Structure formats: C-alpha cells, structure tokens
Amino acid sequence: MRFTKAWYKDTTPKGKIVYRPILDVYINEIGGWNKYDFIVDSGADISLMPEYIAEEIGLDWEKGQKIEMRGISQKEECFVEGRIHEIDIRIPDINLEIQIPVCFAKGNTPFLLGREGFFDYFRITFEKEKLRTVFELIEE
Amino acid sequence: MKKIKHIKFTDEELQEIKKGDEDEKWLNSLSPGKLREYAGEYIAVKGKRIVTHSKSIRKLHEKLDDLNLSFVTIRRIEGPVLVVY
Numbered sequence: 096m097r098f099t100k101a102w103y104k105d106t107t108p109k110g111k112i113v114y115r116p117i118l119d120v121y122i123n124e125i126g127g128w129n130k131y132d133f134i135v136d137s138g139a140d141i142s143l144m145p146e147y148i149a150e151e152i153g154l155d156w157e158k159g160q161k162i163e164m165r166g167i168s169q170k171e172e173c174f175v176e177g178r179i180h181e182i183d184i185r186i187p188d189i190n191l192e193i194q195i196p197v198c199f200a201k202g203n204t205p206f207l208l209g210r211e212g213f214f215d216y217f218r219i220t221f222e223k224e225k226l227r228t229v230f231e232l233i234e235e
Numbered sequence: 236m237k238k239i240k241h242i243k244f245t246d247e248e249l250q251e252i253k254k255g256d257e258d259e260k261w262l263n264s265l266s267p268g269k270l271r272e273y274a275g276e277y278i279a280v281k282g283k284r285i286v287t288h289s290k291s292i293r294k295l296h297e298k299l300d301d302l303n304l305s306f307v308t309i310r311r312i313e314g315p316v317l318v319v320y
Contacts, residue, residue, distance in 0.1 A: 105313060106267040119259055119308065121252075126296070127305025128248075130255050147293045185242065187252045194238035203277070203292055205311050215237055235237070 097231040098188040103132075116221055116228040118208060121185040124151040128185075131206050135219065135228055139209030141179065142197045149199040154180050156199055164200060175200045189232060251306040258283055258308045273312040280308040 102114035116135040121128050133142070143164075149156040159178030177200035185192045195212035218231040244252065261283040270278075277295045278288040286307065287298040299307060 101263065103263045104267060119255070126300055129305060130308045132308065132310040145292045147296070151296055187244065190242050190244065192240040192242050203290060216239065
C-alpha cells in the first residue's frame with residue numbers, strides 16, 4: 096500500500112520559494128476529530144506536538160515519559176520539557192490507524208512526524224525533483 | 236511494537252474527509268504571501284476559509300469549541316524563515 100503527498104510552498108524573507116513535506120492526519124479529540132498538517136521530519140528523533148493537544152486528546156500530560164529536548168541551540172534555556180505518550184492517528188489515504196509515540200512539548204511547538212514509531216510503519220521517500228513524498232506501508 | 240488497524244470510515248466520516256481534502260487543496264493553493272499575516276500562528280480551516288487563528292494552540296481550540304466545529308484542518312504557519320527542526 097502506497098500513497099503520495101505533494102509538498103506545500105512557502106517563502107523565505109528574501110522571497111526564495113521553499114517546499115516542505117507534509118502529511119495530514121486525523122486525531123480523535125474530546126471535541127471530535129480534527130486534521131493536523133504535520134511536517135514529515137526524518138531529522139527529528141520523535142514526533143512532536145504542543146503540550147495542550149495531550150489535554151485535548153484526554154491524556155494526563157504529567158503521566159507520560161519525561162523528556163528534555165533541544166533543537167539547534169545548545170543553550171540550556173532553550174531546552175524544552177516534554178512528555179511522551181502513545182497515541183492513535185488516522186491516515187485516510189490508506190484507511191489506516193496506527194499508534195505512534197508523540198512528545199507533547201511545552202509551548203506552541205510545530206507538528207512534526209519524526210523517526211521513532213512513524214518511520215517504522217512506512218518506507219518514506221522524499222522526491223525533491225517531483226516535490227512530493229512517497230509513503231509505502233511496511234506490512235509484517 | 237507496531238499497532239496497525241485497517242479501518243472502514245462511516246459515510247459521514249468519508250464526507251468530512253472529502254471536504255477536508257478540498258480544504259487542504261485550497262490551503263495549498265494560497266500564495267505564501269496570503270498566509271504571511273498568520274506567520275507564527277496556528278490556523279483552522281473549514282469550508283475553504285480560515286475560520287479562526289491564534290498564536291496559542293489552546294486559544295485556537297477554545298475558539299473552535301465556541302464555534303462548535305470539528306473535522307477542521309489545523310496547520311502552523313511558519314514565520315518567514317528557513318526552518319530547521
């Protein structure tokens with residue numbers, strides 16, 4: 096089972112066009128299903144969402160596995176605290192529900208699909224020349 | 236351990252998913268300049284329009300609750316920078 100997703104277009108301050116690989120997935124929240132546009136990030140160790148979404152899903156944020164993260168800045172004040180929870184996400188393109196670990200981090204963070212968990216389900220090919228991502232389900 | 240479930244969406248869900256796909260296409264068709272005013276914010280899209288936006292994901296959800304909306308498309312609009320997560 097495979098499907099493709101086109102990258103979306105953005106620009107830099109100098110007007111240079113950049114394209115980013117995204118995947119839209121559905122998450123069941125207390126108020127109903129909503130769709131989130133995640134950046135597919137092979138450089139991220141784990142998937143990421145803002146802390147508040149854990150509350151929306153009905154999770155007790157504190158009960159997750161405690162973790163500290165950092166991005167490109169090495170400064171200690173730039174470390175971000177998070178909690179890892181396993182959550183179910185739905186991918187309508189192939190009628191699939193999978194469970195992945197997500198780090199719910201303090202603050203208003205981006206939505207990222209990282210390697211741990213998500214990349215175990217799919218063989219992912221970034222086709223820059225076609226500005227699209229190919230997702231192939233790894234069925235065992 | 237992987238947990239995979241093949242699912243069958245209800246007719247109602249399929250309708251909402253189809254509308255969500257159309258919203259996604261609409262959102263992707265907008266010029267980056269058009270979305271620039273929302274840089275650094277989360278936006279919620281439904282019915283090919285931005286129904287609400289906020290710098291805070293909590294406030295965005297509070298607004299969605301007030302509007303009694305679900306099956307919306309939520310995206311974070313990056314600032315005009317190169318992103319390296």
